[in-house]
Amino acid sequence: MQRQMDKTQQKLTALSARLKQNPLPYRLQKQSQYLAQLQVRLNLGANRQVTERQNKLATLCGKLDGLSPLKVLARGYSIAEDAKGHAIVSVKQVKTGDTIKTKVADGEITSRVC
Numbered sequence: 001m002q003r004q005m006d007k008t009q010q011k012l013t014a015l016s017a018r019l020k021q022n023p024l025p026y027r028l029q030k031q032s033q034y035l036a037q038l039q040v041r042l043n044l045g046a047n048r049q050v051t052e053r054q055n056k057l058a059t060l061c062g063k064l065d066g067l068s069p070l071k072v073l074a075r076g077y078s079i080a081e082d083a084k085g086h087a088i089v090s091v092k093q094v095k096t097g098d099t100i101k102t103k104v105a106d107g108e109i110t111s112r113v114c
Contacts, residue, residue: 073105 065071080088080102088094094113102109
């Protein structure tokens with residue numbers, strides 16, 4: 001019985017020594033610092049991805065805006081339409097006496113084909 005108590009005491013002493021070498025508060029502090037570092041890295045990564053996607057979206061919006069029919073008209077182009085509202089792309093689509101509408105940036109011009 002004494003021998004078993006001595007062994008248990010030795011184990012307890014060894015565990016106590018190990019705990020003193022690597023105390024729990026120190027380990028908790030170390031893990032807490034590691035967790036804080038991971039949080040910072042996560043936030044930086046997430047912010048970087050959001051910024052990259054915002055930039056990509058802004059680029060795509062700019063491209064889409066440049067293709068807008070209103071922007072094309074603002075650059076000096078016009079769109080001619082027949083009486084049914086179909087775009088006229090060839091002189092073969094109209095004949096003398098037809099009424100056409102020409103859309104420009106600030107309105108419409110109604111004309112008669114001569």
